Amino acid sequence: xxxxxxxxxxxxxxxxxxxxxxxxxxxxxxxxxxxxxxxxxxxxxxxxxxxxxxxxxxxxxxxxxxxxxxxxxxxxxxxxxxxxxxxxxxxxxxxxxxxxxxxxxxxxxxxxxxxxxxxxxxxxxxxxxxxxxxxxxxxxxxxxxxxxxxxxxxxxxxxxxxxxxxxxxxxxxxxxxxxxxxxxxxxxxxxxxxxxxxxxxxxxxxxxxxxxxxxxxxxxxxxxxxxxxxxxxxxxxxxxxxxxxxxxxxxxxxxxxxxxxxxxxxxxxxxxxxxxxxxxxxxxxxxxxxxxxxxxxxxxxxxxxxxxxxxxxxxxxxxxx
Amino acid sequence: xxxxxxxxxxxxxxxxxxxxxxxxxxxxxxxxxxxxxxxxxxxxxxxxxxxxxxxxxxxxxxxxxxxxxxxxxxxxxxxxxxxxxxxxxxxxxxxxxxxxxxxxxxxxxxxxxxxxxxxxxxxxxxxxxxxxxxxxxxxxxxxxxxxxxxxxxxxxxxxxxxxxxxxxxxxxxxxxxxxxxxxxxxxxxxxxxxxxxxxxxxxxxxxxxxxxxxxxxxxxxxxxxxxxxxxxxxxxxxxxxxxxxxxxxxxxxxxxxxxxxxxxxxxxxxxxxxxxxxxxxxxxxxxxxxxxxxxxxxxxxxxxxxxxxxxxxxxxxxxxx
Numbered sequence: 001x002x003x004x005x006x007x008x009x010x011x012x013x014x015x016x017x018x019x020x021x022x023x024x025x026x027x028x029x030x031x032x033x034x035x036x037x038x039x040x041x042x043x044x045x046x047x048x049x050x051x052x053x054x055x056x057x058x059x060x061x062x063x064x065x066x067x068x069x070x071x072x073x074x075x076x077x078x079x080x081x082x083x084x085x086x087x088x089x090x091x092x093x094x095x096x097x098x099x100x101x102x103x104x105x106x107x108x109x110x111x112x113x114x115x116x117x118x119x120x121x122x123x124x125x126x127x128x129x130x131x132x133x134x135x136x137x138x139x140x141x142x143x144x145x146x147x148x149x150x151x152x153x154x155x156x157x158x159x160x161x162x163x164x165x166x167x168x169x170x171x172x173x174x175x176x177x178x179x180x181x182x183x184x185x186x187x188x189x190x191x192x193x194x195x196x197x198x199x200x201x202x203x204x205x206x207x208x209x210x211x212x213x214x215x216x217x218x219x220x221x222x223x224x225x226x227x228x229x230x231x232x233x234x235x236x237x238x239x240x241x242x243x244x245x246x247x248x249x250x251x252x253x254x255x256x257x258x259x260x261x262x263x264x265x266x267x268x269x270x271x272x273x274x275x276x277x278x279x280x281x282x283x284x285x286x287x288x289x290x291x292x293x294x295x296x297x298x299x300x301x302x303x304x305x306x307x308x309x310x311x312x313x314x315x316x317x318x319x320x321x
Numbered sequence: 322x323x324x325x326x327x328x329x330x331x332x333x334x335x336x337x338x339x340x341x342x343x344x345x346x347x348x349x350x351x352x353x354x355x356x357x358x359x360x361x362x363x364x365x366x367x368x369x370x371x372x373x374x375x376x377x378x379x380x381x382x383x384x385x386x387x388x389x390x391x392x393x394x395x396x397x398x399x400x401x402x403x404x405x406x407x408x409x410x411x412x413x414x415x416x417x418x419x420x421x422x423x424x425x426x427x428x429x430x431x432x433x434x435x436x437x438x439x440x441x442x443x444x445x446x447x448x449x450x451x452x453x454x455x456x457x458x459x460x461x462x463x464x465x466x467x468x469x470x471x472x473x474x475x476x477x478x479x480x481x482x483x484x485x486x487x488x489x490x491x492x493x494x495x496x497x498x499x500x501x502x503x504x505x506x507x508x509x510x511x512x513x514x515x516x517x518x519x520x521x522x523x524x525x526x527x528x529x530x531x532x533x534x535x536x537x538x539x540x541x542x543x544x545x546x547x548x549x550x551x552x553x554x555x556x557x558x559x560x561x562x563x564x565x566x567x568x569x570x571x572x573x574x575x576x577x578x579x580x581x582x583x584x585x586x587x588x589x590x591x592x593x594x595x596x597x598x599x600x601x602x603x604x605x606x607x608x609x610x611x612x613x614x615x616x617x618x619x620x621x622x623x624x625x626x627x628x629x630x631x632x633x634x635x636x637x638x639x640x641x642x
Binding site for chain 1: 478
């Protein structure tokens, strides 16, 4: 492996296989998410100057008091405030019943000042609550997490302009766009088929006209599948499972993984790694997202994007009336 | 190419490429659909002996009077009658407005004796009618065509037991099942991404644990993609576009195409071919569906299956109450 200390030498150097080896350009989620948030701030200002008194409204509904949820919610509220979105945190105690959560959602569905409603998951209640039912009770027109059946159905059948796209895959598309690589006609491989990452990622790549292969735990020949990918998106939830040797030279590699692994050199005794073995993939990919600082920061930015989009749709609908 | 007159010789003969060449086993949609319909008849009889007076109910709603629609509907009504499904044909004139169609659907949605409601497409009206809106007004619990957003969303996210699966891809799965080839872990390639064939076919193969690649008009290397397919489902709508040379030796080839091509040897001056070049694919595939007589006959059978399933769900729900 070539030394990290001599990057200029690695550009255009022939590998032992006779092909031209390049090292990857790092796609920064921190920079890209900042760009997105700045763009949204301008859009909100424009909206507010056109419609004085108007503000995009977001509600984050929380059941219970999980520490991790509290942290995620505070990040969302902060991002919203910076952009000019009116964000409200609705807290229900952990004794809340399913019926009470449903009532609360239906009342927020009715509130015309709210354009986006997200229910922070997992629900933290002493009562048994059907998460699917909760997710599908959020009005599809306010479902800025894009988790309802109706939004999934629209996305999966190509109605990209008539749905909300889940935030993590939407962020991945934004990162891919940063590379300048066109998606149409490319061989794209998605590892994972979860509702919030893999499955909608497939849909997005497909309807942006890539030839898409979805891999998962039952895939027989993962290294071979990965080796064909000009665009690779990994949401497998397994630390460093994709090895650099598998990666096609020059590929765009997007890593959605967030895994904690033991690391004695850290004060906390652990560090965060992705689903891709970064050091080796970096030697082969054309573009790669780091972990942390890649896909992670995009998710909140895309939630803000969906909320602003929802407010714009609301205004457009009201103008037409 | 080996002669069709000496089939026994073709089994296990080495090809010029040094691999063992086999000819395909033909998967008959006529036989398989008959099996499905017989199985359903037994299930309906069982239902009726358990719940005297009960019959699964299907409504076919037609707007206008297209000849092709009339033919399709009469096939559906005949199949329903044979199985013991109470099928009703509701005809609206071609002067019907969108609002009137919606009213009609909503009234059928309310009718507890109806378990399946399909709207025959295309709508034949002098008025402009939004087909999407019509399709999505059918109650998801009666949408036995599986065309509503909600059913598409559930299918695309893997809730196979909580949705209605569109009839053509569901029929393809039944044909694949006939081969005895297990889908899990196989490389499956779907050509086409339409709402009624390609997109739901992808979902079905994926959630039956195949590694699925979706190809379409923007795919750069179609022969190469097809060559990797252990299971190939083609719904491209282009006569004989998939050449036998592309097909992987031993693959399961399912052809959803119905194309009319000129043929002077026929009295009608034309004949029906699929999206796969049958004669050449037959020499390489392990299993292949003919056109006609393959996927075609399965579609109506699977509509009946969905209707019976809907009636069963209805009974189950009522028992629980």
